[in-house]
C-alpha cells in the first residue's frame with residue numbers, strides 16, 4: 001500500500017529527528033510555488049492530489065497567502081488535516097476548512113512560557129519607562145536630558161488579563177512573583193483550580209479597574225478591534241497596555257491617540273495590526289516598548305512547537321485525528 005502524502009508548507013528548522021521519522025510513515029512533498037497564484041495553479045495541476053495532511057508555518061503565508069474562503073476550495077479533496085505550527089491561527093479561516101471537511105490543529109501550551117515571558121518583559125519595561133533612557137544612552141546622552149520621569153513598580157498593581165488561556169494563566173503566575181494581583185475576563189469563567197484565585201470580572205470592570213491591561217486573546221471576527229476609542233475612555237488614566245496576542249485585537253490608531261493624550265501612560269507591543277508595518281505614531285513615541293513579534297522566538301520554544309505540530313501530523317496519519325484541534329472544531333463530527 002502506498003504511503004499517505006504530507007505537504008510541507010514552510011520549513012522544519014529544529015525538530016529534524018521527529019520530522020525524519022514522519023518520512024518513515026508518509027511521503028513528504030513540498031510545493032514548487034513561490035506565490036499564492038502559483039500555489040493555486042499547483043493545486044489545480046493535481047500535484048497535491050494524494051496529500052492527506054499539510055504541515056504549515058506562520059511564515060508560509062508568504063507563499064500561500066491566507067488559508068481563506070478563496071484558497072480552501074482549491075485544496076485537494078484528499079486533504080483532511082492542516083497542522084498549523086503556532087498558537088494563533090488567524091491566518092486560517094476555520095469555518096471554510098470545516099465546510100470542506102478539513103480539520104485544523106494549532107500549538108497551544110508549548111508557547112505559554114516564552115510568550116508570557118515577553119509579556120512580563122513588556123509590562124516591566126512599559127511601567128518603568130525604560131525605552132526612552134535606553135535610546136538616550138545609545139545616542140550618547142546617558143539617561144537623557146531632561147531625564148525621563150520616574151517609572152512605576154509592578155508591586156501592588158492590578159493586572160487585568162483579557163483572555164485567560166494558557167498564556168494568560170502562565171502570565172498570572174509570573175506576575176504574582178512581581179507582587180501583582182490578577183483579575184481577568186474571558187468568554188467563560190474558569191474553575192477555581194485553573195484561575196488560581198484570580199478574580200473573574202466583566203469586560204467593563206476589567207477596563208475600568210486594571211492598572212495594567214494585558215491582551216491574551218485570539219484574533220477572530222469577534223475580537224477584531226475589541227479595544228478601541230470607547231474602551232480606552234473607560235480605562236484608568238495612566239493605564240499601561242501590553243499585547244502579545246495579535247495586533248488587530250486593538251485599534252492602533254485609537255491607541256496612538258490615547259497615548260498622545262496621556263490617558264494611556266505607555267504600552268508594550270510584540271504584535272502589530274499590519275506586521276511588519278508599524279504605526280508611525282508608535283515609532284515616533286519613545287516611551288513605548290516595541291518588539292518585532294518575538295513572543296516564541298527561542299530555540300527551546302521553537303523546537304517544542306515543531307515537535308508538537310509534528311505530533312499532530314503523526315496522529316492524523318496513524319489515528320485519523322489531530323491531538324490539539326482548534327477550539328472551533330472540538331465538537332464537530334466530520335463526514336469524510
Ligand SMILES: O=CC(=O)O
Pocket residue numbers: 085086087088089111295296
Ligand atoms: O505568534 C505566535 C503564535 O501564534 O504561535
